[in-house]
Amino acid sequence: MILSDRKLIELIEKHKVIKIEPYSREYLDDVSYELHLSSEFVSIDYLNTPVIDVGDLSKLKYKRFNSDKIVVQPHHFVLGRSLEWVELPSNITAFVSGKSSLARLGLQVHAAALIHPGSRGHVVLEIFNHNNVPIILRKGMAIAQLVFFENNEPIEDYAERKGLYLNQKRIELPREISFFVQ
Helix, strand or coil, X not given: CECCHHHHHHHHHHCCXXXXXXXXXXXXXXXXXXXXXXXXXXXXXXXXXXXXXXXXXXXXXXEEEECCEEEXXXXXXXXXXXXXXXXXXXXXXXXXXXXXXXXXXXXXXXXXCEECCCCEEEEEEEXXXXXXXXXXXXXXXXXXXXXXXECCCCCCCCCXXXXXXCCECCCCCCCCCCCCCC
């Protein structure tokens, strides 16, 4: 079941089981909470990475930088992160969704979509410009939204499973892809 704004106010403000920092009720919509863009970005160094081999990520070259403004060139990809720190209890799952106003400009903002119960950290955002013209993004702008679901039963905390991106304070790239069939 998708959680309404009234239920989210109860869980965030009254019971404090969902943590969002910084938090403001003005960013709460009927069924979602707005995420804002921080100044941290990571992009693949395409000049020094001729191919991404998902079987060997040791040769992957990237650039990490901070900026209050970034120009996303046409058909380019960059990782950004949310300004907000998010912590979920074991009975809540969240999904990241892009904003339709940005999508109508050709900007796709996505994340690995699923934020596991028990997760905590900044949300890493995958940003792609589908347009044929550059798009300027600025620190603090509303970039995506979280939609919260109540699980039918509590799930083993992501924290207890020591998730790869748990407590993510900065953007991390994968060190390996482990879903190959042996």
